[in-house]
Amino acid sequence: MTKLIIQIPCLNEADTIGDTISKLPSKIDGIDAIEILIIDDGSTDDTVEKARAAGINHIVRHRRNRGLAAAFQSGVSKALSEGADVIVNTDADGQYEGADIDLLVRPIINGTADIAVGDRGVSDNVHFGVFKRQLQRLGSLLVKSLSKAExxxxxxxxxAFSRDAAKRLTITTEFSYTTDMLIQAGRKRMAIASVPVRTHETKRPSRLFKSIPRFIVNQMITIGRAYTTYNPLRVFVTTGLFLSLVGILPITRFLWFYLQGDGNGHLQSLVIGSAIMIVGALFCMLGVLADLTAANRKMIETTLLEVRDLRDQISQKEESELLELNSREGENTL
Incomplete structure (x- = not known):
């Protein structure tokens, strides 16, 4: 039996959540059961009540707002505990076409991808402004380059993502999971598919950011942090070598004047150059230490995956024993 759980992070979405849920598919070929999970990230309106009235199956509640990344991770953990084989994440504001979930999960069901990302056709999407289109395209190109994924x-x-992919991913950023997740998945050699999907215009402003400059800064920090986490040696050693090359310039300047017999008046170039080269060497040493830490992180992630697999085996065994016990009780009753 293949179970799909559709998770929807929510923050004060009472006006749209009911309509969003009503447009989600109830049947998909290759899926035996579809359940809906909402993550209430500290809503102060009646989002939960509207969602319950719309017929959801599961709720995760945060007592206060913890951000989209935390809401996403809470949803994934809950979906895994409920036995989801495929997990779909969608927005509560109705931006995405619910019927396209069928298209989104197809690569997962067919086994051709671990993760499928809805492609909104940013370059010519009529719901996006010109500046937003260009910004999204540049961001996607950067993430594509860093994650080595199309x-x-x-x-x-x-x-959408498979159960195995969900168990192997852990979101660490506090801003947005989107780029962090893709860089992780790309560096872990997961198969990622882009699926063209339809979108609708949303009337309310984004709750993820208050201004475009702030969004850009936060995204760049998230991307840089995620990339450094999985490529620390490259980042630190490259920075260290660059600083060392910069440090050579004032030292070369000092040597030039020294050979001309005028070295005493240019000692500051030697001091500055030496200081910069020392900082570069320190960055290289930090890169080695960070790489060792990254190796330790990989072992921790492997252990975490094994713990999750063991938890699944225990849950399946308990479920099997419960079914067997119920069957025996039924036979005794007869």
Missing amino acids: INDAVSGFR
């Missing part, structure tokens, strides 16, 4: 819409929140 991704057309890196910040799309409409995505």
